[in-house]
Amino acid sequence: MSESEQPSNDQPSAEEIIRYEKDTKTRIATITFDRPDQLNAPTVAARLRYADLLHRASVDDEVKVLVVRGAGDDFGTGADLPEFMDIQKDPSQKRRLAEYRIGEDEVRYPPQDSFRHGATISQWYANASAGCRSLQEFKKISIVETKGYCYGWHFYQAADADLVISSDDALFGHPSFRYYGWGPRMWTWAQTMGLRRFQEMVFTGRAFTAQEMYECNFLNKVVPRDELEAETEKYALACSRNRPTDTVFMQKVFFEVMKQHQGEYMGSLLSGFFESMGGHIRADDDELMLDDAFDKGLNNSVKDNDAQFPPDFRLSRSGRNKKV
Secondary structure (H helix, E strand, O other), X not given: OOHHHOOOXXXXXXXXXXXXXXXXXXXXXXXXXXOHHHOOOOOHHHHXXXXXXXXXXXXXXXXXXEXXXXXXXXXXXXXXXXXXXXXXXXXXXHHHHHHOXXXXXXXXXXXXXXXXXXXXXXXXXXXXHHOOOHHHHOOOEEEEEEOOEXXXXXXXXXXXXXXXXXXXXXXXXXXXXXXOOOOOOHHHHHHHHOHHHHHHHHHHOOOEEHHHHHXXXXXXXXXXXXXXXXXXXXXXXXXXXXXXHHHHHHHHHHHHHHXXXXXXXXXXXXXXXXXXXXHHOOOOOOOXXXXXXHHHOHHHHHHHHHOOOOHHHOXXXXXXXXXX
């Protein structure tokens, strides 16, 4: 196990967070995000494992269809933010280099006050090996099953999948639109949802319901929660029994070329560039959203900010249920 894959701070291992299995008879593989107590947040090591599994499944002749789902009540709310912040604050950047699969004594990381210090990680997120846009290069059929929260990094996966089957209680969006302003996959989201609806998500920061996402062509099917797994299995089996895997590979190349002509990868690089400039954003007269996070804690600060919005614009389910 490499250093980047070692669990730290009592975190579960990458293998525990990202479970993988395949049925050689149906040629359907399944990736399950299994960290429900943390809303399926992947650690850095888990995200790298996810990218590696997609690469291997793409090559594997025993896999034709991949289903991606979450354990528990939710698909997921994005990456492990406390871990990310700990790595960002580490002056040695030892764990950041480990994410790049570089030994701590092999290179010197760009200094804190350089543009490259932040830009290196944001550009890394545009690389399929980083586990953010990996489904874009997957040469088999991918089906994402969404439920509950589908935010942040998990929203990336839903947008990049070939098909998305959702429960009717799911919520979609990216907290970054509230707390930072950018997300690495914005180009693809705008193309998938349509510019007008996506601009609404970006400028208000609100979460969209499953029905709204279906109406803007983000979802293929919306079903009650108790029918979700059966509906996903129906789609997966239909895909596995359709054209040969060689045909699927050629179809995926067609769609990949089409997406690159539309600028999918360029969009990731562009979003990464703007995200790199976040430290230079000038605050308005009022406080930035999470300025009090250090004193109050990140969760409390996020909840207080969420409460400033109308109930149906809030990101948390509990907040949306409150009428005042």
